[in-house]
Amino acid sequence: MGDGTKHTDRPEGSGIVPRQPRVVVGVDGSAGARAALVWALGTAARTGAALEVVSAFPIDFYWTDPYLLDRGRIEALRSDTEARTRELVEAVRRELTVASVPGSPSVVVEVVVVPGAAAEHLVRIADGASLLVVGSRGRGGVRSTLLGSVALHCSTHAACPVVVVHPSEVTSTRPRVVVGVDGSVASRAALVEAVATAARSGAEVEAVAAFQLPNYWSEMSVVLGESLPELQHAVRRRAEDEVAEVLGDQPVVSARVVTVEGPVGDALVQRAAGAELLVVGSRSRNRLPGMVLGSAALHCVVNARCPVMVVHPPAEADARSAPATLAAAAH
Numbered sequence: 001m002g003d004g005t006k007h008t009d010r011p012e013g014s015g016i017v018p019r020q021p022r023v024v025v026g027v028d029g030s031a032g033a034r035a036a037l038v039w040a041l042g043t044a045a046r047t048g049a050a051l052e053v054v055s056a057f058p059i060d061f062y063w064t065d066p067y068l069l070d071r072g073r074i075e076a077l078r079s080d081t082e083a084r085t086r087e088l089v090e091a092v093r094r095e096l097t098v099a100s101v102p103g104s105p106s107v108v109v110e111v112v113v114v115p116g117a118a119a120e121h122l123v124r125i126a127d128g129a130s131l132l133v134v135g136s137r138g139r140g141g142v143r144s145t146l147l148g149s150v151a152l153h154c155s156t157h158a159a160c161p162v163v164v165v166h167p168s169e170v171t172s173t174r175p176r177v178v179v180g181v182d183g184s185v186a187s188r189a190a191l192v193e194a195v196a197t198a199a200r201s202g203a204e205v206e207a208v209a210a211f212q213l214p215n216y217w218s219e220m221s222v223v224l225g226e227s228l229p230e231l232q233h234a235v236r237r238r239a240e241d242e243v244a245e246v247l248g249d250q251p252v253v254s255a256r257v258v259t260v261e262g263p264v265g266d267a268l269v270q271r272a273a274g275a276e277l278l279v280v281g282s283r284s285r286n287r288l289p290g291m292v293l294g295s296a297a298l299h300c301v302v303n304a305r306c307p308v309m310v311v312h313p314p315a316e317a318d319a320r321s322a323p324a325t326l327a328a329a330a331h
Contacts (some may be wrong), residue, residue, distance in 0.1 A: 018177045020108075022050050022130055023050070024040075024127045029088070041096060048108075052110045053111050054112045055118075056116060056121060057115060062292055076133065091110065093109075095217070113126060126159075131161055134151045136164050137169070151301070155310045164309075166304075173274050175273065176206050178271050179206070186312070190280055191242065193311050197277060199253050204253075209236065209238070210266075211231055211257070273305065281310075282321075
């Protein structure tokens with residue numbers, strides 16, 4: 001891991017096995033980061049993945065090479081950050097054990113401590129991982145900002161799926177994984193991840209297809225209004241075909257299609273209320289300067305209260321091969 005100190009907490013008799021799936025999570029002591037760690041550790045426990053917990057410590061000036069600073073001060077900061085991170089990991093592990101989350105005591109956890117800003121370190125460390133998990137806002141976030149810079153950077157630049165966790169959402173008693181579908185490559189990638197997640201947790205997949213008539217006035221407005229049922233039917237049929245194709249030989253996953261009239265971002269946030277996860281595909285080209293998430297994906301990450309997974313299609317992940325999903329890695 002190059003720039004960081006790594007410490008492994010391995011339950012007795014265990015260790016990282018070859019090709020074991022890996023979940024990476026960033027923590028900084030904020031409420032959002034703690035929620036992200038709870039989510040990540042629970043996911044690792046359910047999937048048999050190893051967990052890498054990444055925490056950054058500050059250096060005096062962002063333009064200063066940490067190796068030119070006082071070595072004793074750097075080591076003290078690194079040691080303190082590592083100790084605090086280990087304490088947090090053990091507190092969350094105990095919390096999940098008390099909550100009877102299966103497998104939580106046996107998850108292999110590695111603590112990685114890095115100097116400086118966390119975002120680029122997280123993207124680098126998560127290369128090849130199954131998931132990268134971050135809180136919606138860290139300790140450094142401006143209170144009025146709904147999405148922190150680390151969450152935005154990771155959602156935009158990481159090649160693997162990124163889950164952004166908000167600290168306050170309470171899920172419904174009926175577990176649901178909500179996913180946006182529209183027939184695109186990004187939508188299909190999101191649907192594949194949604195089905196894999198639902199298969200592991202026993203949740204239902206709710207595939208949401210949003211549609212809108214052209215938003216302009218014309219003398220044909222009456223005709224356009226009459227075409228609404230036909231448009232809705234066509235959207236539903238397309239979404240049902242997409243879901244059926246992705247489900248394939250996984251009939252154990254329950255799935256249903258919901259059509260909603262209106263902007264896709266608003267529709268997904270509305271339908272995801274109380275869900276255990278919202279999955280969205282992003283069409284952003286993360287190599288182009290100035291480009292961030294697609295507008296619908298960004299709207300969901302900012303406004304949805306449940307955890308939001310952002311999935312980039314393989315062709316858009318810096319031309320790298322897409323990492324295997326947790327479901328594939330677990331087989």
